[in-house]
Amino acid sequence: MFQNIIEIFILSLIQGVSEFLPISSSAHLIIVSTLYEFHSSSLLIDTSLHLGSLLAIIFFFKRELFDLKNNQRILLLIFFGSFPLIIVGYFIFKTGLIDLLRNIEVIAWTTFIFAIILFFADKSRFDNKISTNLNLKTILIIGLFQILSLIPGVSRAGITITAARILKFNRVDSSKISFLLSIPALAGASFLSLSDLTLEQINFNLQVLMAIILSFIFSYITVKYFLIYINKFSMNAFVIYRILISFLLFYLIY
Template identity: 70%
Template sequence: MLTNIIEIVILSLVQGVSEFLPISSSAHLIVVSSLYEFKSNSLLIDVSLHLGSLLAIIFFFRKELADLKNNQRLLSLMIFGSIPLIVIGYTLYKTGLIYILRDIKIIAWTTLIFGIILYIADKCRFDKKISSNLNLKVILYIGLFQTLSLIPGVSRAGITITAARIFRFNRFDSSKISFLLAIPALAGASILSLKDAISQSFEFNYLIFIAIALSFLSSYFTVKFFLEYINKFSLSVFVFYRIVVAIILFIIIYN
């Protein structure tokens, strides 16, 4: 029992912290679960972790989301920007290719390569804002970039921030675009995982509630921290972290 609780605590913190930072939550969950041979990482736990993050981002942006009825333009952009990920993600899921990509070698290379791309995109000074510069063409391009996050190690937050920076948005608004696109992405991931979980026999227990609660709390405070951090500093620390993680994975894989 204690072992299960410890595993859930670790997985919840990993999910909450890494989901909204440009470091790839899927990669961290796969690597941590594989290296330590966690027994608690079931489909229902996966649903709970994503649900906790989804509830956290909805709660954090509750005022903006409540105001979407008065901002049909932003709502439409969120929907259109999510279409590429939904279509390609569902295709990979139905064909089973999504599981082939869950390989530590792939994770190591994508962590390194897309970390370097993030660094390059973040070096320039841009000042475009969502209110005046985000349009259908730009959000569709960012949405296409977001589909790369289906490959573990790329990072959904990382690639959407990278794309927004390429289109000359400032760091804060690039991060906000990433967070807003996270809502349909997390909702889709939760629905697909729940669909699989329902097809299996499962039992709701205290571990589910712990996973949701801790994922919610860690996700909420990560978003709060990141938006405060990004107003003052660059993304270099996350790039450095990705490089270190990639090197460690290369040592594990090729040693």
């Protein structure tokens, strides 16, 4: 029992931190679960972890989400920008193609390649803002980029921030766009996972409750302090981290 609690804590920490940073949560969860053979890792726990992150981001942006009078345009744009990922993600999930990509070698290469792309995209000094520059064209372009996040190691946060930076948005608003796009993405992932669970598999126990609560806490803290960090610093720390992780994986593989 104690071992399961430790595993849930580690998985929640990884999910909460890596879901919203440009370092790929799916990659980290796959790597840790593969290397350490966690017994607590399951479809139900994965769903619980994503649900915790979803609740955290909704709670963090509750003012923007529920103030429909002032934010209706932005919320509609986020809705349309999520379509590409939802449609392609549903197809890949239902056909089983996603399982072909869930391996360490793919993660190593995508972690490295998209770190380099993020590095160059973050070099721009433009200052486009959500309030004035986010429109249907820009959100659809970011949404198309987001499809790449279905490949483990790409990072949904990383690729959406990269796309927004390429489109000349400042770092903070690029991150906010990424966070808002995570709501439909996490909701869709949770729904697809739940649809694959049978009634026998759905057992709301202490581990599930812990996964939701801890993932919520770590996700909320990450979002809050990432926005503070990115207001002062570049993405270089995350680029370096990704490159180091990829080199470690290359060493283990080759």
